Amino acid sequence: MAANHLYAALFAATSPDAVAIETPERRYTYADLDLETARFANALTALGVAPGDRVAAQVEKSAANLLLYLATIRAGAVFLPLNPAYTLAEVEMFLADAEPALVVCDPAAREAVAAIAGAAAVETLDAAGSGSLAALAAGSPDRFATAARTADDLAAICYTSGTTGRSKGAMLTHAALAANAAALRDLWRFTSDDVLIHALPLYHVHGLFVAANVLMMAGGSMILQPRFDPAAVIAAMGRATSLMGVPTFYHRLLASPELDAAATARMRLFVCGSAPLLARTHEAWRARTGHAIIERYGMTETLMIASNPYDGERRPGTVGFALPGVSLRIAGEVGAIEVKGTHVFGGYWRAPEKTAAELTPDGWFVTGDLGRVDADGYLSIVGRAKDLVISGGLNIYPKEIEAAIDALPGVVESAVIGLPHADLGEAVTAVVVASGDVSEAEVLEGLTGRLARFKIPRRVVFAHELPRNGMGKVQKATLRDRYRAAP
Secondary structure, three states, X not given: OOXXXXXXXXXXXXXXXXXXXXXXXXXXXXXXHHHHHHHHHHHHHHOOOOOOOEEEEEOOOOHHHHHHHHHHHHOOOEXXXXXXXXXXXXXXXXXXXXXXXXXXXOHHHHHHHHOOOOOOEEXXXXXXXXXXXXXXXXXXXXXXXXXXXXXXXXXXXXXXOOOOOOOOEEEEEHHHHHHHHHHHHHHOOOOOOOEEEEOOOOOOHHHHHHHHHHHHHHOOEEEEOOOOOHHHHHHXXXXXOEEEEOHHHHHHHHOOOOOOOOOOOOOOEEEEOOOOOOHHHHHHHHHHHOOOOEEEXXXXXXXXXXXXXXXXXXXXXOOEEEOOOEEEEEOOOOEEEEEEEOOOOOOEOOOHHHHHHOEOOOOOEEEEEEEEEOOOOOEEEEEEHHHOEEEOOEEEOHHHHHHHHHOOOOEEEEEEEEEEEOOOEEEEEEEEEEOOOOOHHHHHHHHEOOEOHHHOOOXXXXXXXXXXXXXXXXXXXXXXXXXXXXX
């Protein structure tokens, strides 16, 4: 009988007695995962879930959340993780599009979700791992004949953030998830001796398909924390080896006086992604801990594309080199990043026309990001194509201006956008978060002589914070809407 491609790959190198997941309540060995995922898989099939069916999960982070994901793959179904923060209207859109056989939600939301779930069954799972689905699993057999799935079969659908319009369901195959996890395991040197502090959410590629998949494929262990809490992360460092996070993690950890070289002495690896890391945060982390953070680059449709090296210079402001199995090209010195390879998604769910619109005639996926490669081969992301500012016919890359503003005294961070201008088409506008009394005149004066005149913002506005999505990415569309009509 053919194997289940992803499930087999995730557990090929595991030891039954090794700890896979640790929570404050329980430790799960890999033998426990085998038994528990069998129970959940039996529960899914009892509810009518068949291979190829979608299982939507809008649940809080927990070990049971991970068991549900693994059981869905084991049963041959397609996992559809949904952010618990989504509104009922958003969930209704996703369910109407994906047409899942089963929706799993928080017990408190069951009645409301059932009203929008159509023909789907609705079961519950809460942050403690309790609920109707957990109860059904607890009474199910602990043996399950894992469903056969090939490399080309669909394993998950992840909806994009929808910053450029209606969210689209990116179809991720068994081959894409398995190959990407294997590449990162090898590149970042993960082994069965590793213990990862898992403080990321489980509804996103980063926390689920990078952090969890990589650790399981290496046979390592996860300290599963319900949410990011700086004190809890630092407390866990004494028995961990690695942390994966977003820039906000590292910025907030640096604010803790408990963070120092002694606290991180046992750690071997810090990885950052999902949004750009400020060069000064990178440098402050190295100065405080003695560790250089590895920045990497990826997106929902492609999983991880590039990473700074494990051995060699981890260059601030860059995302390193293309991963094994990924081909990457850029049109011109600065241009659109296009990728091809096993890791790339299988298209948008039930939207062949949208899929075709994102592919070049020769089959490369257009990421929408603009990049450049330096003389040493390091890739830098200079911005999103949709965020490119064209002022007076000149292309202006926001990342360059943001880096210059962020280096000024008193500036915490910034975001540069283009706003309509009668004469120039678009005018450069900087939105600045400052830690003290910083004026527009001081920002402009600080940029004079550092940037060409046409790049210097026509306007500087100040904000208490920048709007971000759940993974820490600045929402520039929100800023454009907010300041377009402002005086």
